[in-house]
Amino acid sequence: MMFDFDFLLTSDTANGILRAWWIDPVMASISFASAVYFFSYQEMRHGTSRFRNWHEFCYSGDGRCILLESLSAYWIGIVLWKTFIPPPGETIPDGIPYSLESLLWLIAEVVSGVVLYDAYFFFIHWGMHECKYLRIFVHREHHGETKYLEARHVLHHSLLDGSAQVLINIMVQRRTPWGDLKSRLARALHNIIVTWMLTESHTSSPYPNIFRKHCTGVRNHRFHHLGIGEGENIAESGVNHAYQQFFGYLDSTKAWYYSKSTSTMKTEMRKKLISIIKNCAQHISDMDKNQESYFNPRFYTG
Numbered sequence: 001m002m003f004d005f006d007f008l009l010t011s012d013t014a015n016g017i018l019r020a021w022w023i024d025p026v027m028a029s030i031s032f033a034s035a036v037y038f039f040s041y042q043e044m045r046h047g048t049s050r051f052r053n054w055h056e057f058c059y060s061g062d063g064r065c066i067l068l069e070s071l072s073a074y075w076i077g078i079v080l081w082k083t084f085i086p087p088p089g090e091t092i093p094d095g096i097p098y099s100l101e102s103l104l105w106l107i108a109e110v111v112s113g114v115v116l117y118d119a120y121f122f123f124i125h126w127g128m129h130e131c132k133y134l135r136i137f138v139h140r141e142h143h144g145e146t147k148y149l150e151a152r153h154v155l156h157h158s159l160l161d162g163s164a165q166v167l168i169n170i171m172v173q174r175r176t177p178w179g180d181l182k183s184r185l186a187r188a189l190h191n192i193i194v195t196w197m198l199t200e201s202h203t204s205s206p207y208p209n210i211f212r213k214h215c216t217g218v219r220n221h222r223f224h225h226l227g228i229g230e231g232e233n234i235a236e237s238g239v240n241h242a243y244q245q246f247f248g249y250l251d252s253t254k255a256w257y258y259s260k261s262t263s264t265m266k267t268e269m270r271k272k273l274i275s276i277i278k279n280c281a282q283h284i285s286d287m288d289k290n291q292e293s294y295f296n297p298r299f300y301t302g
Contacts, residue, residue: 018184019094021087024173025078028191029071032155035199036067039151042205049204050148070155070162077166088174088181095183109176109186114193116172118217118246124164126243126254149225151203169194197246216248 017023040057043049051057097103128139142157155162173187197211201221212219224242244250 019092021082022078023184024187024191025075027188028169028195029074031192031195032199033067033071035196036151036155039199039203039205042207043150043203046205046207048206049150066152066155073159073162074166077163081170092181093183095185106183106186106189109182110189110193112177113172113182113186113190114197114246116177117169117190117194118244119250120168120172121165122244122250124168125245126241128161129241129243143225146226149202149204149222151199151205153225154199154202201245211246215246217242217244217246217251220248221245 040049040051041054044051044053044057049057051060095106095109097106125139128134138158138160140158142153142161145153145156157165169191173182173190176182197215197218200208200211201218202225204222220242241254242248242251243254
C-alpha cells in the first residue's frame with residue numbers, strides 16, 4: 001500500500017500562502033506558544049511563578065521542554081491526520097467580511113465553534129474523572145501539579161488526553177453546526193481564542209483578567225485543579241467539579257439535576273419512613289388491643 005506525501009512539498013503559494021493546508025496548525029502553534037509565554041512572563045512579573053526570571057524558566061526542564069514536546073506531538077498528529085483524512089470540501093471559503101451580514105456570519109462561525117468545543121469536551125472531561133481507569137491512566141498527568149499550577153501546565157497532559165482535545169478541535173473546525181464549511185478566518189480566530197482561554201484558565205497570574213471575568217469555566221478551572229486530587233471524595237471538593245473549561249452552564253445543569261434527584265430521593269425516603277412508622281404504630285396498637293381483649297374479663301362471656 002502506497003501513500004502520497006506530495007502534500008508535504010506544496011505550499012499552495014499559487015492560491016496564496018494563507019490558503020496553505022498547514023496555515024491552521026501554524027496559527028494554533030503560534031497562538032498557544034504566545035499565550036503560554038505571555039502568561040508565564042506575567043506570572044514571574046507578579047511573583048506567582050516558581051521561576052524568578054526568564055533564565056530560570058528557559059533553562060529548566062519544565063519550562064524548556066514542555067512546549068517543545070507538546071508541539072512535536074501535535075505536528076506528528078497533524079501530519080498523520082492530513083495523510084489519511086480528506087479535507088471537508090474542495091473549496092474552503094476565506095471568510096473575510098465585506099458587509100455587516102458577512103461580519104455577523106463570521107462571528108456566528110467563531111462563537112458556535114468555541115461553544116461546541118467546550119460542550120463536547122465537557123463530557124469527555126467528566127468521563128475521565130468518573131471512570132477510574134481513564135482518571136488514572138489518561139487524565140492523572142494533567143492533575144500532577146497541585147502546588148504551583150501555572151500557565152505552562154495547560155500543556156502538561158498525557159498523549160491520549162491531548163489528542164482528545166486536538167481531535168475535538170479539528171472536528172468543530174471542519175464544518176459549522178448548520179453544515180457549511182467553516183471559513184479560514186473563522187478557524188484562525190477560533191484557534192487564537194481557544195488557546196488563550198485554555199492558558200488563562202490555568203495561569204496563576206492575576207493579569208490579564210479577560211475571559212476569567214466573564215466565563216465561569218475559565219474562572220473556576222484552577223479550583224478544579226487545586227481542589228480535586230486523586231483519591232479524594234469528589235462530592236466534597238471542586239466548584240461543581242468544574243468539568244466545563246470555558247462557560248460552566250453544563251456544570252450548573254449537572255449540579256442542578258443531581259440536587260433535584262437527591263431532593264426527590266430524600267422526599268421519597270421521607271414518605272417511606274413515615275409510612276413505615278405509621279404501619280409500625282398501627283401494628284403496635286393492634287397488638288395492644290389484642291392483648292387487652294385477651295386479659296380483660298369484660299371481653300369474655302358465659
